[in-house]
Amino acid sequence: MRYVRFLKPPRLVVDKGSKPQISCLITITSDLGDSFLPYDVELAAELLSLHQTEEIVVWRTVQWKAGMRSLPITFPLTKNLKAQKFRLRVGGEPKSTYDDYGKMSGEATCGVVSVWSQEFSPSEATAAAKLVDRCFNLMDGHVICISEETGESIARHLWDAGITLSCHISELLKGGSPLAEALLPTSRPNQLRILELGTGCGMVGMTLAHLIADTNVLLTDLPEAQEIVEHNISQTKLAKGSTLKFQTLDWDEDLPQDLRSSRSPLHLVVAADCTYNADSSPALVQTLKRLCNVSPQARVAIAMKMRHSSEEVFFDLMAGAEFIKLTTLEYPLPGDVEIGEETVFLHVYQYKPSI
Structure with missing residues (x-):
């Protein structure tokens, strides 16, 4: 997959002798x-007014x-728009409010992830905040x-x-799906407990808490x-009965006291893009082992895209720590030209210490 990124977020530019305009600089990278x-x-660039509901007021194709490394985008700013607040979206499909992983994986489709700027106002002459949004359709009626x-x-x-796993988590709601059989306990507990390691922006854990009811997710x-x-x-809407929290966890240190109690065992430990x-990897595997010593029945799910051969050491370390691989699921990534140019692997383990 590729990502549209703002090298310079949208802002008002007023050059001497020229009409005011909204300007930004983008790139498309891995x-x-x-x-x-x-x-x-071909990309759709859309200026979205936040005056009442979010609607496109100016758009263009770029x-x-x-061979490009960057691409400037500008919009003329008319007087009637100066007092409004805006967001700017740049993406592949025009007039879309989210990206659809399935459509990005279609034939003759380039897997480019859209970007939405934060809110900005030309009247304040300041650039949009250095945060951007990515929006994905998880399943019908569920956009994150x-x-x-x-x-x-x-x-x-x-x-x-992380994006690939998140966009397939809806399969957990289908009884008997390969993902559900790999990750969920055979007998569903009243409250499912999931911990995500190396959560980054939090997408995987947030998707779990958004889609799956009665689930406690710790990022x-x-x-x-x-x-x-x-x-x-x-910003995350939670499923009925679910909770979502963050806690700092350093793999080079002992587990926090609350994670050492076996009274509330984990059912699933997940990590994406952490290898x-x-x-x-040694610290990651030791952290997994500490968690599974407390919660020996927990499944461990590691989502990864192999980038170089040095990552193979992770598998040796897991074997040495007495983790047994139960299954590996494969998800072809949307590519530059066609799906499957790269693959995300989901490796699922169970801790089986020798007696």
């Missing part, structure tokens, strides 16, 4: 930002060309919008495996992720 889309693609930062911190960005990460996660939690840095 989730890590380490490569640019190498193909031509062309990303192979997640904010991420526009800066360089990869801890506060959305990544391929964990380092302190630098707390602000963006708590912002996203505040890209092989140096952190």
